[in-house]
Amino acid sequence: MTRILFVSPSGTFDNGAEISIYHLMKLLKDNGHVVYNVAPASFPNFEEDYRAHFKEIDVPVTFIPRNKWWWEEAPGLKYGTAGERAVAYRDNISALRQLIKEKEIQVVITNTVNMFQGAVAAACEEVSHFWLIHEFPENEFAYYLDKLDFVAENSDALFAVQGELQKKLQTLLPSKKTIGSFVPFTEVTTKSLKSGKQQRIVSIGRLTPGKNQLELLQAYTRLKEPRPELVFIGAWDDDYKRKVDRFVKEQRLSTVTFTGKKTDPWGEVTERDLCVLPSEMETFGLVYAEALLKGVPVILSDNPGHRSAFDYFGGGELYSSGDVAELTVRIEKSLRDFPLLHQEAASFATVAFEKYQPQRVYQELLEALAVEQLPQKKALRHLAEVLTLNEEKSRLTRTEKRMRQFVNRGSAWLKRRFNND
Template sequence: MQTILFVSPTGTLDNGAEVSVFNLMKFLVNEGYKIINVAPTQQKNVENEYSKKFTEYGIDCVLINTQRWWWEDAPGHLFGNEIERAASYREAINKITCLIEENNVDLVISNTVNIFQGALAAALMKRPHFWLIHEFPENEFSYYIDKLDFIDDYSTEIFAVNGQLSDKIIELFPNRKIKSFAPYTEIETQKLSIGKQQRIVSIGRISERKNQLELIQTFEKLNRSDVELVFIGGWDEAYKKKCVDYIKMKHLKKIRFLGNKENPWDELTNKDICVFPSAMETFGLVYVEALLNGIPVILSDNPGHSSAYEMFKFGQMYQVGNIDQLTILIENKLDNFGQAKKESSDFILEAKNIYKLSVVYSEIIESIATQSNYQKNSVQHIKNLLTLNENKSKLSRLELKVRRKIQRIIYRLLKK
């Protein structure tokens, strides 16, 4: 039985990268693979709700307490000082190498460009390593352009989300064959509740990146008293305040924030349309979920949405920032709702055929089954330097001193 070790980005299931590859892991378990998932935690617990979810599906989940999980210059707060973070990185690499050795792991897969520990651990243990890239090298993720040589050196295979991201990664690695995948969300088409009025619904965290203020400004321009605007998802406090302040300043009515919901699609009705105004996405899983539920949808033309749209070619797109264009599209969708709803309902079966896990992950699944042998890397010559744990080395020195002291005492006793 082949054993695969995944290194995950966040240790939470509130983002597309984690959710989609969790579904891939479940698929691989059903195919007979042994799967181990390694994820970060800043707690001292060895189990939490996240790890229990994996265990429930036969996936071993190992949580590593860490000072810093992503690259130093990746987005996110830097805890501790540089020395402490370096020690934490080494400890994580050491733990992953031990897991590889103890479980006779055949393949390591890093599920984000933002982490490097799995790549190094795989090289130190002479195992092949796959890198899955979900992030466009732009804005907060532009930092990884400086790390392309490392990614190239420490990856047996590189995969990127298909569409515009895959095209971009191909440009960045002209001498590599880049393979692709589409993030997969496991969702069953559900019967929508009966709605009392037409609503515009947007699902996703209220944040600058999701760009909900643009939709609020569009709703203002629509000026429709017969329509409600509903946001489903948690929020970044500062951006939520920005949205609420605008609503108050413009005296807008019929706008609601429902907060985070375990299954947001339970909140949708048969009179809703979905609008997703994100300024940036990697793919656009909520767009796919809307299609699978037969809900008329409008989405922005950011690169991730465009990649998803290329797969399905269904729904309507508008140019990010073009409020006039979005207003017209929403107006038409509301006024011709019956036809839009019928077309969306009729498309469900086709969407399901396009969006099968075995299809969207076909290149990864095939590469796992036919993986090439490990390409020797010289980093193995400094394994001790990269995995040495300072605390353990101090303990070892203390143990040695104690043993020597005991030996001296025994020697003196014997002389007597």
Template sequence: MRVAIVTESFLPSVNGVAHSVMRVLEHLRDTGHQALVIAPSSGGQAPSSYAGFPVVAAPSGTFPGYPDLPFGVTTSLRLETVLADFQPDVVHAAAPISMGHKAVTVAHRMGIPSVAVYQTEYASFATRYWIGPAQSFIWRRVRNTHSLATMTLAPSSYTRQVLINRGIPRVGMWGRGVDAVRFSPGRRDEELRRRLAPGGERIVGYVGRLAPEKQVEDLRVLADLPGTRLVVIGDGPRRPELEAELPGAVFLGQLTGDDLPRAMASLDVFVHPGEMETFCQSVQEALASGVPAIAPARGGPIDLIDPSHTGWLYPAGDLATLRSQVQDLVGDERKRLAFSRAARESVRGRTWSAVCERLVGHYRAAVEAHRLQQVV
């Protein structure tokens, strides 16, 4: 197939949208398909190609209060020209809100099937950045975009139902894969653990952006938990405030390469307090690393965490329950080890290859659905 991927975020940005697009491109290359990427220029730092496919850089803007998260702002005419030159079988719009909205609109006008992949809770995101009045506008934009798409794919059952409740039609599901070789219990590093917790404390960790929507400040409820050390991995605009709010925590900054899976596997319990996760890849990477995970019972983690087997889900906002769940696991080694084994087993079969092949199946279904619409 010939696939044009229009993404609101790409390298050098490091986030869930960019990560999934990269894995999709690698799969398309490995299975003999052709692809083109249209992505924000990110201040001129976007690569000219990825996985052997050309990357067309578009002008970019940034969200208010979050300069590290760019989005594309190109014109419809430019998109139409690029798509006409490439002649794709299908357009994949990754987290469409700005450039992705135009891409779906242009594809609809040109008679090209499109698959809109919903990945970011833009409306909820807005409330965390003090632009709450934009919520209704954002939901109208999301509904308009996804209603024009041949097919919408949600990353989790919770998010799928949210979209359906918002009146968005033709919503399927497409999850995310995990590299269970890179993220593995075998990466556990005892020397690193001694550096992080010299007193032999159990290590409770978070991995992700340090931004308002991640609610990392909720980890304060764990700050004085006896026999534990809190470790925060990641970077972002809230880091200075969080370092002040969590003075006893170890902040490791953003880790890449082998450092990230080594740090992840060296945790005893993983906690992700964000309530806006459409999927939450870091939870899945923790499970692959054999680390029990705890998260709010909202969004993507509902599909990933099996309570009382691989971790715990707590009612959103109930920090007392979060604390008791962490205490339960750090205080019971036998239970924690059982959860660890079950966590690792739970990701079996969730390879990126299998997940991306399912996406190609969705592409084909969109092409066929579009063909039948044309016949009618």
């Protein structure tokens, strides 16, 4: 039995990192480990929902107020001045150190490369620290390439999403002889797809530039008429949705619809639907995994994350990302051969389900936690008090007040946005 503290990235269930590691925590509890979770404080309704999910698996959640939870250079909003954020970072590390001592934690697991507080707290308390990396060091996450020396020096074990990301990080971190791997997990209900009256093309996921739905629309305009209905299932970023709407209007595409945010996206999919996922970048591709598990024929772009998932499962069809002509041909062929594809997808769902079990996808992590933890002493321990001692509580208090005012102003706006989505 190991006493484990997870440091989570968002305190919400709107991202793959949180969803997949929730299932890891459940598995660890089932295997007899003691698990705690720490997440950044946010809005009361988000915290209530998040805490309720973890209550179901008996994992206590502690929310820690912060000015910025991720690295200073990482994506996301910043509150206060640079000095005030530095004070808040130290306060966060101090709170984590206190939890490590109170709960007698043996292993701290940071569930994204975007945070450093857990690594610092573990070093100060001389306990093991594991790092789980979900993100490719590209685009908005390219900043962390400059942090990899810190990551290497302050992790007793390092795990990355299996496939292309693991290979890339192994090249970038030669000092780490072995980078472990895991496959992000998401739970899919066994509920059957509903019957459909007509053939459709569906695409599940938030409308964003990264999800690249415009590429699917471009291919859709090349299909022979009459075209099947094209349905986008999910919420959207307003700027990108305006671009999509403009394209639909200019091309006079009357058979394109948007459902908005759905609690159960697969409840919108029928047994006559073809799923197309044109993302420019994914870490793994949880929606692709869900499509296979639901027995839905799927076409997906060959971005590194999708390739990793495809190599793991082997189902569906890849096309070259950015090649609209190839995507068009694959859609036309899939629609033409749909009865056979549907039959093959339904049969493959059993194979995918057998491969995609928590015990299997997190095997390397489970093996690492099964052995006695003998952490290496990190040089950061010499700065333990410097890194956590705060004399400027009054300044932090003023910052917290301003942050709370910001949160209160933004709460109503967020509620409106989520209701619209």
